[in-house]
Structure formats: C-alpha cells, structure tokens
Amino acid sequence: MAPTIYKVTETGTKRTNMRKPVVEKMRRDRINRCIEQLKVLLKTEINASQPCGKLEKADILEMAVIHLKKSMRTNENAHAQSYADGLSRCIQETARFLSVHNQLQTTKFALMGHFNSTVQPKASEKVVCASAPKDSCQAVSKRAGEHALWRPW
Template identity: 50%
Template structure:
C-alpha cells in the first residue's frame, strides 16, 4: 500500500510543478511577444525615419507615430493600386474599341493580325494577374 501512496504523492508534486512551470513561462512568452512587436516597430522606424524627419525635423519618433505613418503609407499604396487597376481597365477598354473599329473597317489593314495577337496576349496577362492576387499574407 505504501508504494501507491508515494506514487500519488509524486504525481501530485509533478502537477504542481507543471502549473508552476506554466506560471514561470507566461512572463517569458509575453516578453518574447513584446520583443517581436518592438523589433518590427524598430524596423518600420528605420524605413520611415527620413520621411518623418522631413515632416517634423525636431520631434522624437514615437511608436504611435511610426504605426500611424505606416498605416497612412499602406493606405496610399492601396489607393495607388486601385488607380493602377483603373488605368489598366481604361487601357484595355480603349484597346478593344480600337480593335473592334479596325476589324469592322472596310479598308484592309495588314498589321491587323499582329494587333489581334497582341490583344490575345494582353487578355491572357490580365486574366493571369487578376487570378494571381490572393489574400494578404500575415505571419500569424
């Protein structure tokens, strides 16, 4: 009977040590998380520092400022991407209208076949670029 009692006691002791281990690891894991955040903010600071000093040369660059500038930059990039998409759509529309006009023209246009091949290539590229866009990658 004594061996059962001692094994129960050692199992109970192991459970306590596991709980203590979790309690000890929690601050370490939290510190690692904060270090990752601070490292990323520091990298953003290096990237954005020149731009920030152009706007406010004598002020200190704080974490909130860095994050705010990053958000503004990303918004500008998204807007520029939308503008680029509008440009591409307009170009494609103009190209199709030109091809339609040249095809319907009664005058024979020798380079028309070359233009039609170019049109097919353009359509393939557009299909490929629109389907290749996936969700934004996130490391978590």
C-alpha cells in the first residue's frame, strides 16, 4: 500500500477567528476614509463652527447631518417657490387667453374664482386641480406651514 500523507487543515471556526480582526480593520478603515471625505466636503461648516482644534468623528457626522437637514429645508422652500411661480404663470396665461376670447366670459369668471381660491387655500383645505379629469387628479391636503405639490399619480 502506498504511503498516505495527511494535510492538517484548520477548522472553520479557527479560520473565522483569524479573519475577524482583518475584516474589522477593513471596516474601520472604510469608515475613517468616509469621515475624512465628509470632513473635506464640509470644510466651510467645520471652519465656521470650530475654527481650530481637532474634531471627533461624532462631531463631523453631526455636522453632516445638520448640513443635510438645512439643505433639505432650503430645497423644500425652492420647490414651493417654483410651484407658486408656475401656478402664477399658468393663471396669467389663462387670464390672457380668456380675455382674447370674449364669448367665454362665464367660464372666465368661474375659472378665475377657482384659481383665486386655489392660490390662497386655508390650512386644512384640500387643493384640487381644475383641468384634469377627476379620476386622474389626486387631492393633496395641506397642513399648516407645509407646501405640498400636486401630482397626478
């Protein structure tokens, strides 16, 4: 019979225990790289709040969250302003069109009355679109202080 050579292999748990520190170090390195990138991206905010001194990772993450929240608020305001501008242009164009067509006086008064009530809704009032069929139009309730956008879906 030929001689048999047995190769000693490590068990699965031993291999896992040996890999754990390596995987953990890779994870920590990745976190640290991302925090450094945040630090570079938020340089102006960091200099404004703490001009000198070493920042902790938690401070950098907290500043990133604050910056994102502030950015979202300004973005919402921009969307609301954009919606209001578009609605205003639509009303002006509709008024111009209806003033050219004199035979549509009753329609003009009805539409302008509807537009005026839509432009200045009460806090709990629902905004409904005027031009689309009812089944393709979704009513959006407005809460105090919020600017919801009408979407047809």
